[in-house]
Amino acid sequence: MEPRWSCVCCALPEHLVRYAHAKSGDGNHSSAQQHEATTAALRSKRHVKRSAPTQDDCGLRAIYDAGSAKKLPGVLARAEGGRHVRDAVVNDAYRNIGITLDFFHKVLGRHSLDGNGIGVKASVHFGTRYPNAMWTGREMLFGDGDGVQILGFAHSLDIVGHELTHAVTHHSVRRGLGVVRRNGMVNLEGEAGALNESFSDVFASMITQWHRKQDVKSASWLVGEGVLAPHVGRAVRSLKDPGNPRLTYPEDNQVGGMDGYVEGGDSHVNSGIANRAFYLAARKLGGNSWEQLGAVWYRALQMLVHDATFRDAAVACGEAAASLHGVGSPAQRAVLHGWRRVGVLQS
Structure with missing residues (x-):
């Protein structure tokens, strides 16, 4: 094996x-420290x-x-x-x-x-x-x-x-x-690490929308609603507007475009770029996110290598959309639109 x-x-x-x-407010950070140690x-x-x-x-x-x-x-x-x-x-x-x-x-x-x-x-x-x-x-x-x-x-x-x-x-x-x-530790790093986190957010959103029968307009595009107490925040992340504290929590530092990419930053921070690309593609195409784009993102995932870049993912999504739905199809145009809007592909 x-x-x-x-x-x-x-x-x-x-x-x-x-x-x-x-x-x-009690100044006791032992729980957070125990979390990091565990x-x-x-x-x-x-x-x-x-x-x-x-x-x-x-x-x-x-x-x-x-x-x-x-x-x-x-x-x-x-x-x-x-x-x-x-x-x-x-x-x-x-x-x-x-x-x-x-x-x-x-x-x-x-x-x-x-x-x-x-x-x-x-x-x-x-x-x-x-x-x-x-x-x-x-x-x-x-x-x-x-x-x-x-x-x-x-x-x-x-x-x-x-x-x-x-x-x-x-x-x-x-x-x-x-x-x-x-140094004996396993972590996610670089654009590939951010993509790993993004694929999880993207599929999490599709799973919830599929289960609730929500189209792209009615969905909240939030991940982790109800995990944080109301006085802490509303959700963990937003695919619609990464880093918007009004949608998530006051110290949300996600970025939603390549102009905000943080070199060496946490994968959860930079994943917002690919998250927003999917959201923009889904809104451009309309309907139910999982019906066409689900298969596109799933096939693109199978095409990636361990050190893939955002551009690699964008190209894979475009090729997958062309293969599944046709060159120049609404699905492919929507996919390319999303990746261009976040600055990964040139307009």
């Missing part, structure tokens, strides 16, 4: 976690071997209760086909993982995260008030947040869809899209 490195891809960037805890420990051991699914786990969900501990996976709380349990977080994780898998299967013809029916494992109640959710390279982890600034993650279809798309990307791009190992 081919070994590969996978990122520990967190739903909330570090600066947002620090900001949320600072809102408590995440660093996970990033130090991300050597993942690809393995074929067994007959017993093909396409199945297994939700575990970590019991506020960090030893994984915890105690099995609900298996595929099992009834509702008393723990709402377990049920939320089970439901939203199912919706995400249904989207990839029904809309894009993909059988589970690896395309071959691999089972999906998730652990809820990870750590004590752990303020994040993530794909670890092997499974989903859901912290509970502190219940005051950060309200949990499993209930958010956007967050679940985002994190599981990291798994799809992991299985689609050899060596990982933007994944680098430096």
